[in-house]
Amino acid sequence: MFTLQSRQGTARRGRLETVHGRVETPAFMNVATAAAIKGAVSADDLTHIGCQVALCNTYHLHLRPGEQVVEAMGGLRTFMGWPGPTLTDSGGFQVFSLAKLRRIEEQGVTFASHIDGRRIFMGPEQSMQIQAALGSTIAMAFDECVENPSPRDYVLASCARTTRWAERSRAELDRQNAQRGAGQLLFGINQGGTYADIRVDHMRRLAELPFDGYAIGGLAVGEPAEVMYEIIEAVEPHMPQALPRYLMGVGTPDNLLEAVRRGVDLFDCVMPSRNARHGHLHTRAGVINLNNEKYATDRDPIEPTCACPTCRRYSRGYLRHLFKAGELLAMRLSVLHNLWFYNQLMAEIRQAIEQGDFEDYYRRHVQVLSRRI
């Protein structure tokens, strides 16, 4: 059950109650692709860095270890040792970005595994069956994510099919929930590339289906940030106010601030963990590059005011050494910091909306947080 606690302009402070725990929104969901955070971060670490939702990828888990294994192990949360809510994507995005030799038909997509070339078919029914077996808190409808820009005709046809897939996703998850006595939530996904009118039409169609939340997909896949913000502004008025909104795969700290300001509640992105693994660390003053020689004997933590597990104990100089020496610990400590930073940013955004200070918070941070210093 989603409830709005307070608003400031279009920005929303909400609360999503699930059978696996509460999610205070706006929230950043931490990406645990194959039921593990890249960089040797474990589920018990997530509880120490402010994570509310762990997001796993259906495509990856279907290929390895297979949803039957996860189900036999007690479902995703038991499998990975994470007690809180989880979200699985539909597999669609990876089918279109990672897999090879794909063929799209009305029924679904045939593709070759990027691991072993094995031919796999996935349509809305298969995606729902896999996600139901994984036992995530929130499942996502099966959709096609098109590149930006794509030809208008293609996007129109793709969106119509994604709508039909959304209907089939809803029907199949209803069957799965009934069979399993489960209450897995399902979010629909808006598509339409960079065509505002197609986006709006598609959103109106989706809103007629009984989803538990709505996502905007197919953004941050090549288009300028300004175009992304325009699309959010166009679509948002047509998203049900009473349900959570999720902007998929986004983004930089300033992307998050801009999108919260435009009414988005949920986010996920590999950027903070990927940045961290390359030595790019988030601070209040911008993103620092720990590979820089100037940090070699720097005894300060990444950010002196930060209370994350890394900043409480380790210096920039030590972390730089770990990167230079190729120690895996470099990645772990850096990922812990960057995820903490993102989760902490969302906590501050929530507080700012509650206190009516969000516009001020936005202005003080939006120009600063994402710059490289």
Added chain:
Amino acid sequence: MFTLQSRQGTARRGRLETVHGRVETPAFMNVATAAAIKGAVSADDLTHIGCQVALCNTYHLHLRPGEQVVEAMGGLRTFMGWPGPTLTDSGGFQVFSLAKLRRIEEQGVTFASHIDGRRIFMGPEQSMQIQAALGSTIAMAFDECVENPSPRDYVLASCARTTRWAERSRAELDRQNAQRGAGQLLFGINQGGTYADIRVDHMRRLAELPFDGYAIGGLAVGEPAEVMYEIIEAVEPHMPQALPRYLMGVGTPDNLLEAVRRGVDLFDCVMPSRNARHGHLHTRAGVINLNNEKYATDRDPIEPTCACPTCRRYSRGYLRHLFKAGELLAMRLSVLHNLWFYNQLMAEIRQAIEQGDFEDYYRRHVQVLSRRI
């Protein structure tokens, strides 16, 4: 200051008090080569897995980041965030095993860095200066570690030089301690290959020098385990009773039991962490291989009775998945378990000696712990 608490036969229960904390012996020192445990394990993790001493490699730290950097960062313990005692080796072993193009002369060894080929000279004085700058609790004398077997004539000449290097190591560390107002401890290293008479002669010469402890080096480098045990038995009566004894680079759990039984107090080995990174996990029943298909849906922890951070939360099935998926988290969780296992083994050995049960403990475990099951 080292004090013997109790003995059972030749096995010793001791306590080493250092300026950086107490070490209850027998103890296994956890290897943090470049000021980090391989497998994304950090200094704060060490405090949760029973580690008493972190061991770092002088050769690696000299090459990268350089001892000047570590010194500028406040010394090894501050640098890596480990509050307890540390031990640095002399660099000798790595010079002879990792470096290329080495030339040994009376003054020391010229070698090429395995990282960038840079020519480096290291003799006893350089090794002591580097270890003093690193600021370890215990430094090791500079020695030559010969292969087993090596020709008797070579070993004789090498041992004589290692004795002269031991004298120079002692003299240089005295100078360093005086200059720095430091109380860094220094252990001498017995060599002599597999020749018991050379070993005994060398040990007698070393015992005349005022070291704070004595190590047996140059074992577990090619000779059968039985030969290693015979050498320990030959040398041990000539090691000062009142000082700690350290068997370098050893070994399997049964090696540790056999060596404790022959009067050794301290150990170090990369084996538990290296085994862990390959999916070989230590249990009371022997070493299991998590890559085995039979663990795919095994919901038990590595060892059901184990209280390590990994076994408290994660299953064999999950760990196997992490290995198969190439997730770094596999290594971290496995290394935590294996190091806990080794540290816990030593804690049980200490208790057994205190209680006069060591022979019984030895008999129950020595045939079992190291077998592959």
